Amino acid sequence: xxxxxxxxxxxxxxxxxxxxxxxxxxxxxxxxxxxxxxxxxxxxxxxxxxxxxxxxxxxxxxxxxxxxxxxxxxxxxxxxxxxxxxxxxxxxxxxxxxxxxxxxxxxxxxxxxxxxxxxxxxxxxxxxxxxxxxxxxxxxxxxxxxxxxxxxxxxxxxxxxxxxxxxxxxxxxxxxxxxxxxxxxxxxxxxxxxxxxxxxxxxxxxxxxxxxxxxxxxxxxxxxxxxxxxxxxxxxxxxxxxxxxxxxxx
Amino acid sequence: xxxxxxxxxxxxxxxxxxxxxxxxxxxxxxxxxxxxxxxxxxxxxxxxxxxxxxxxxxxxxxxxxxxxxxxxxxxxxxxxxxxxxxxxxxxxxxxxxxxxxxxxxxxxxxxxxxxxxxxxxxxxxxxxxxxxxxxxxxxxxxxxxxxxxxxxxxxxxxxxxxxxxxxxxxxxxxxxxxxxxxxxxxxxxxxxxxxxxxxxxxxxxxxxxxxxxxxxxxxxxxxxxxxxxxxxxxxxxxxxxxxxxxxxxxxxxxxxxxxxxxxxxxxxxxxxxxxxxxxxxxxxxxxxxxxxxxxxxxxxxxxxxxxxxxxxxxxxxxxxxxxxxxxxxxxxxxxxxxxxxxxxxxxxxxxxxxxxxxxxxx
Ligand SMILES: Nc1ncnc2c1ncn2[C@@H]1O[C@H](COP(=O)(O)OP(=O)(O)OP(=O)(O)O)[C@@H](O)[C@H]1O
Ligand SMILES: [Mg+2]
Numbered sequence: 363x364x365x366x367x368x369x370x371x372x373x374x375x376x377x378x379x380x381x382x383x384x385x386x387x388x389x390x391x392x393x394x395x396x397x398x399x400x401x402x403x404x405x406x407x408x409x410x411x412x413x414x415x416x417x418x419x420x421x422x423x424x425x426x427x428x429x430x431x432x433x434x435x436x437x438x439x440x441x442x443x444x445x446x447x448x449x450x451x452x453x454x455x456x457x458x459x460x461x462x463x464x465x466x467x468x469x470x471x472x473x474x475x476x477x478x479x480x481x482x483x484x485x486x487x488x489x490x491x492x493x494x495x496x497x498x499x500x501x502x503x504x505x506x507x508x509x510x511x512x513x514x515x516x517x518x519x520x521x522x523x524x525x526x527x528x529x530x531x532x533x534x535x536x537x538x539x540x541x542x543x544x545x546x547x548x549x550x551x552x553x554x555x556x557x558x559x560x561x562x563x564x565x566x567x568x569x570x571x572x573x574x575x576x577x578x579x580x581x582x583x584x585x586x587x588x589x590x591x592x593x594x595x596x597x598x599x600x601x602x603x604x605x606x607x608x609x610x611x612x
Numbered sequence: 613x614x615x616x617x618x619x620x621x622x623x624x625x626x627x628x629x630x631x632x633x634x635x636x637x638x639x640x641x642x643x644x645x646x647x648x649x650x651x652x653x654x655x656x657x658x659x660x661x662x663x664x665x666x667x668x669x670x671x672x673x674x675x676x677x678x679x680x681x682x683x684x685x686x687x688x689x690x691x692x693x694x695x696x697x698x699x700x701x702x703x704x705x706x707x708x709x710x711x712x713x714x715x716x717x718x719x720x721x722x723x724x725x726x727x728x729x730x731x732x733x734x735x736x737x738x739x740x741x742x743x744x745x746x747x748x749x750x751x752x753x754x755x756x757x758x759x760x761x762x763x764x765x766x767x768x769x770x771x772x773x774x775x776x777x778x779x780x781x782x783x784x785x786x787x788x789x790x791x792x793x794x795x796x797x798x799x800x801x802x803x804x805x806x807x808x809x810x811x812x813x814x815x816x817x818x819x820x821x822x823x824x825x826x827x828x829x830x831x832x833x834x835x836x837x838x839x840x841x842x843x844x845x846x847x848x849x850x851x852x853x854x855x856x857x858x859x860x861x862x863x864x865x866x867x868x869x870x871x872x873x874x875x876x877x878x879x880x881x882x883x884x885x886x887x888x889x890x891x892x893x894x895x896x897x898x899x900x901x902x903x904x905x906x907x908x909x910x911x912x913x914x915x916x917x918x919x920x921x922x923x924x925x926x927x928x929x930x931x932x933x934x935x936x937x938x939x940x941x942x943x944x945x946x947x948x949x950x951x952x953x954x955x956x957x958x959x960x961x962x963x964x965x966x967x968x969x970x971x972x973x974x
Contacts, residue, residue: 457939474642475668483671485704486697494704502839502938521638521666548696552689553666 365428367392367524367556368413372422375405375412381420382408384582388575392523395550395557397567397590399604400577406560407451407528409577413558414446414526415439426524444472447522451529451560453513455501461488461512462497468519487515490545492538507534514542518549525549527559531566543569564605576601616640617669619647622658628684633661636669645672653680660685665693674699735931739862742854746863757860765826765861765926766868770875773821777876780817781805781883789891798891802901805884810910814877816962818869819921823954827929830861831950834933835943843934858930862923869922870915877914913974917965921958928954 366389376382382405390396398406411417413424415431424431426442434442455464465484469475475483488494491511493504501509514530527546531539543566549555550570561567567574568590576586576593578600586593586601594605602608617634630651634640657676665673670693677683677699686694712720746753789801834857837843846853885898932950936942 458941473638473668475638475645476642479642479645479668479671479675482675482703483668486671486674487667489697489703497704500939502942518667521668545696548692552693554664 365392366390367394367427368558369425370409370413370422371425373409373412373419373424374421375408375417375419377408381582383577386422386577386583388584388587390556390558392556393550393554394572395546395559395570397571397574398558398560398577399562399567399574399593401579401604404577404579405582406577410526410528410558410560414448415443444520445523447517447520447525449510449513449517449525449527449530451532453501453509455509455513455516457501460498460500461493461504461515464501464512464516465519468516472520484515484519487518488512490518491515492541507538510534511538511542521553522555524556524558527557529560529562531561531563536565539563539566540569546570564607576604615663617644617662619644619657626658628656628658630655631658631661632683633659633663635664636662636672637664637666638668641668641672645675648672648676651676651681654682656682656684658685659683660687662686662690665690667693670694670697678702731935732928732931735934736927738854739858739927739930742852742859743862746859752855752859753863754856754860758863761860761864762868764829765822765864766871769821769825769868769872772825773818773872773876774879776821777809777814777817777880778883780813781809781880782887784808784813784880785884785887789887793891798888799893799897799901801884801888801891802893802898803905805881806902806906807910809877809880809884810906810914812914812962814873814880815869815914815918815921816958818873818876818918819925819958820955822865822869822872822922822925823951823958826865827925827950827954828947830926830929831932831936831947832943834930835936835946838934838936839938839940839943853934858927858934861926861930865922865926866919867922869925870918873915873918909974913969917962920961920965924957924961925954928957 368390370386370388373386374381374384375386386409388396398409400406408417412419413431415424415434418432426445429438429442431439431442455461456467459467462481462484465487466480469480469483473480485494485497488497491514493508493511493515496504496508496512501512504512510530510533514527517525517527530546531542534542546557546559547570550557557570559566559570571590573587573589574593575584577583578585581600585598586596588596593601596602615634617632617636617640619630619632622628622631636644655676659673662669670690673683673686673694674697677694785801785805788804789798792798792800834843837857843853846856881902885895888898889895929950932946932953936946
C-alpha cells in the first residue's frame with residue numbers, strides 16, 4: 363500500500379487531568395477503511411476527535427499526510443481540515459436549517475459550483491442516504507436514524523479525502539444499515555476515499571473494514587489491530603468476547 | 613490540479629462528439645459544468661479517459677445522463693458510482709416556497725397570537741393553583757431547588773443591580789442638581805431621588821435587569837430541557853413539570869425581586885448622597901430630607917410592585933421555556949420572546965398599579 367495518510371504516534375489523550383487513552387499508535391493508508399472498535403466509553407469518539415484536531419493531544423501526535431495536526435496553524439491547518447468530512451455521534455446538524463441547506467452549506471462556502479449545480483449535488487447526496495424526499499425538513503422533524511443519515515450526507519458534501527464517521531449505523535434497521543455499508547464501501551473503492559469509522563456492528567466490520575483497531579477502557583489503549591478476520595482469530599479474551607457477543611460477567 | 617478533467621471535441625471519425633478525460637473531481641466539475649450545460653441533449657461523450665471521479669463529478673455525469681446525453685466507455689468502477697445515483701429516476705421536485713402570501717401570514721400571526729394568549733392564561737391558572745396548593749402542603753416544594761434558584765436569582769444578581777443603581781443614582785442626582793443649584797435648591801434633589809427611586813425606579817430597574825438576566829436564563833434552561841426531551845422524561849416519571857421546575861423559580865422570583873429592590877434603592881440613594889456631598893450638602897441633611905419626604909407607604913408600595921414584577925419575570929421565563937419548539941433556534945427565539953414579553957408586561961403592570969395606587973391614595 364501507499365504511504366500512510368494518517369499517522370497516530372504515541373498519542374495520549376483525555377479530558378483535564380484524566381487520561382482516557384495512552385500510547386496509541388497506528389497508521390491509516392490512503393483509500394483504506396479503518397474501523398475503531400471497543401466497548402462503550404472506551405474512548406472511540408475521543409480518539410476520533412483528536413484525529414480531526416478538535417482537541418490537542420496531551421502527548422504524542424497526529425499527522426495528516428505528513429503534517430503534524432496540533433502544530434499546524436493558519437493556512438496549513440485550514441488546508442488539512444478541508445480534507446476532512448466528519449459525522450459526529452450526535453449528528454450535529456444545524457437545527458435552524460433544512461436538511462438540504464445543511465448539505466448545501468459547505469458546498470456554497472467551499473466550492474466554485476454555481477447554484478443549480480450545488481442544488482443537484484446536495485440532492486444527490488441525500489438520494490445516496492435515502493433522504494431525497496425529506497430535503498425540506500428541519501432536523502428536528504426527522505427521526506434519530508434519519509438525522510444520522512442526513513449528517514452523513516453533509517459529511518460527504520465536499521467529497522473529502524478522509525471521512526470520519528462516528529457510529530453511522532447505530533440506531534438503524536439492518537436494511538438501511540446494509541445500504542450504508544454498501545455506500546461506504548463504494549466511496550472507498552470507486553472514489554478512493556479514506557474512511558475512519560466507529561462502529562459496533564459485527565456485520566458492518568466484516569463488510570466494510572480493511573482493518574480494525576480495538577480499544578479497551580481498562581487498558582486505556584489499543585489491545586488489537588488487524589484485519590477483521592485476524593481480529594476474529596485473536597486469542598485475547600477481551601477481543602474474543604467482542605466477537606462472540608459475550609458479557610464480561612458470567 | 614495536474615490532471616484536471618477536460619471536455620474537448622472528439623476527432624472526426626471517432627463516432628462520438630466530445631471526449632471527456634482526466635480527473636473529474638469537485639474543482640474540475642465546477643469548471644466544466646457551465647460548458648456541459650450548453651451541450652445539446654443528443655451529444656455523445658467518450659468518457660474512456662476519465663481516470664478518477666468523485667461525488668461532484670458523478671453529479672455532473674448524472675446531470676448529463678438524465679438529459680439523454682450518451683456517455684460511453686466509462687470505467688466500470690466509476691459507472692458504478694453513477695448507477696448508484698439512479699439517473700433514470702427523476703429528482704424530487706423543488707421545495708415549496710417558504711414565503712406565504714400576506715393574508716395567509718396575517719392569519720397565521722393572529723392564530724399564533726391567540727394561541728399564545730390562551731397558553732399564558734392556562735399557565736397562569738396552573739401556576740396559581742400550584743402556588744395555592746403550596747400553602748396547604750409546603751412539603752410539595754423542592755426546597756433545595758428553591759434555595760439554589762434564590763442564590764442564582766438573588767445573590768448572584770447583586771453586583772449588576774448594584775452597579776446599575778449606583779449609576780442611576782449618580783446620573784439622576786447630578787443632572788438635577790446642576791439646574792436646581794441656580795435657584796439654590798440643590799437640597800430638593802434628595803426629595804426627587806428618594807421618591808423616584810423608592811416608588812418607581814428601584815422596582816423597575818431591578819425587574820428589567822432580572823428580565824434580561826434571570827427570565828432569559830429560565831427560558832433558555834427550560835427550553836433546552838424541552839428540546840432534549842428532559843421534560844418528557846420528567847412527565848414519564850410522574851413528575852409535574854410545574855411543581856418540579858416552575859414553582860421553585862416562581863417563588864425565588866417573588867422573594868428575591870423585593871430584596872434586590874431594597875439593595876438597589878439603598879445603593880442609588882448612597883450614590884445620590886455622595887454627589888450631593890460634592891454640592892456641599894452634608895450626609896445627615898440628605899438623610900433627613902429623604903426620610904421626611906417619603907413614608908412607609910411609598911416603600912411598601914414599591915416593594916409590593918417589585919414582588920409582582922419578580923413573579924412576572926419568573927413566570928414568563930418558565931412559560932416560554934416550556935412552550936419551546938424543537939431545535940436549537942427554538943431555544944433562542946423562546947429566550948428572546950421571554951425578555952420582550954416580560955418588558956411589555958412590566959410596563960402594563962406598572963401602569964395598572966400606578967392607577968390603583970392613585971385611587972387608594974398611596
Ligand atoms: N467532554 C468530555 N469531558 C470529560 N470527559 C469526557 C468527555 N467526553 C467523553 N469523556 C470521557 O471520556 C471517556 C471516553 O468517552 P468517549 O465518548 O470517547 O467514548 P466512546 O468510546 O465513544 O463510547 P460510546 O461507544 O458510548 O460512544 C469516557 O469515560 C467519558 O467519561
Ligand atoms: Mg462515542
